[in-house]
Amino acid sequence: LAIALMEHRRFTPEHFRTFHPGGKLGALLAKVGDLMHTDLPLVGLDAPMSEALLVISQKGYGVTGVVDGDGALAGIITDGDLRRHMQGLLDLDARAVMTPAPRTIAPG
Incomplete structure (x- = not known):
């Protein structure tokens, strides 16, 4: 019935x-759009890691996206990336630490 x-x-x-x-x-x-955050913290490719660490900490997600000059996602910096680059981390920029071309999915 x-x-x-x-x-x-x-x-x-x-x-x-x-x-x-x-x-x-x-x-x-x-759907992904029902669950995802839309205010992902972002830094530029040439951002010093001291700046990237502050941005990561501000939102509390433990991650930041790295965008190119056009605002397109070029990479992502995760907790794992920080651990892999502990030696001299503050002397690096976001481009050197990020995981390039992360997998993405559309909200729908």
Whole structure:
């Protein structure tokens, strides 16, 4: 009966996700845009690591994106990157420490 009613009302998985986001099925139907942060901290490629560390700490995400001159994402600096570059970290710039070309996904 419930399925017949859903079909009659043309109730789609998108409707279910919208009206029941807290359940297991709602969680499976969640989109990246529902979960992602839109205020990622960013620094330029040539930013000194002292500046990058401050930016990382300000947002509390433990990460910063690294953008090129056009504002396109060129890399990302994570906690792991900081650990790998501990020796002389403050003498480096963001370009030297970042992981280049990180994987990204669209909000949809």
